Amino acid sequence: MAEQSPRNLFENFKIEVDPERIDESVRALTSQVRKLVDQGRYTKVRIKYRGKVLMKDIPLGVFLATEAVTFWYAGLLRALVVNLGARTVIEVELVHDADERVREGIDLYMDGEVEAAEACYREALRMKPEDTAALYNLGVLLRVTGRRKEAIEVLEKAAEAEDHPDAPRAREVLEKLRKGPRSL
Numbered sequence: 001m002a003e004q005s006p007r008n009l010f011e012n013f014k015i016e017v018d019p020e021r022i023d024e025s026v027r028a029l030t031s032q033v034r035k036l037v038d039q040g041r042y043t044k045v046r047i048k049y050r051g052k053v054l055m056k057d058i059p060l061g062v063f064l065a066t067e068a069v070t071f072w073y074a075g076l077l078r079a080l081v082v083n084l085g086a087r088t089v090i091e092v093e094l095v096h097d098a099d100e101r102v103r104e105g106i107d108l109y110m111d112g113e114v115e116a117a118e119a120c121y122r123e124a125l126r127m128k129p130e131d132t133a134a135l136y137n138l139g140v141l142l143r144v145t146g147r148r149k150e151a152i153e154v155l156e157k158a159a160e161a162e163d164h165p166d167a168p169r170a171r172e173v174l175e176k177l178r179k180g181p182r183s184l
Contacts, residue, residue: 016089029092033063044095049088057095098128105137117141132158136166136173143177152177 016025033045044057105120121138124131135158142151155177158170 030063033060033092033094042094042096046093046095048091048093051091054090060094096128098124098131098134101127102131102133102137105134109137109141114141114145130157130161132161132164132166132170136170139170140173143173148177 043060045060045063046057047054101120101124105117105124108114108120109117118138118141121134121141124134125138128134135154139151139155139158142148142154152174155170155174158164159167159174161167161170
């Protein structure tokens with residue numbers, strides 16, 4: 001299994017699939033998902049290969065049903081390995097309810113529904129208090145709606161993330177906010 005930063009460990013991980021030990025790979029995958037589920041409100045599992053989703057998101061309950069996992073994924077992994085003819089690495093992404101709220105908030109914000117978008121971001125943060133995407137998007141919304149002090153507080157939290165793509169964007173917005181209204 002590939003090393004991941006502690007922040008991303010609970011959302012994404014990779015597992016190497018050995019054609020000689022597919023059943024063991026399936027058991028390792030299931031075991032890892034079970035451990036991670038205890039860490040938050042995950043509702044779905046997404047399996048990717050080279051960044052592309054292999055199938056629709058799988059409800060977590062179905063994924064964790066041992067018989068279903070062994071049947072589905074041993075077959076899926078065997079097919080993948082047969083097609084590739086060698087060891088391969090698949091990516092597993094756990095989808096958190098907070099992620100869905102952030103996506104919904106972004107859509108609402110883009111449609112001009114600022115109050116509803118803010119409610120979605122805040123709901124995501126209640127579910128997952130350190131969610132960098134929710135913090136960043138809420139910070140931008142607060143900045144745009146004139147709540148500068150609150151925007152700075154929220155964006156500072158978002159900027160702390162090391163490996164999240166929204167962290168550098170949060171730092172950039174923070175820098176502009178701190179320089180004053182002319183730099184916005």
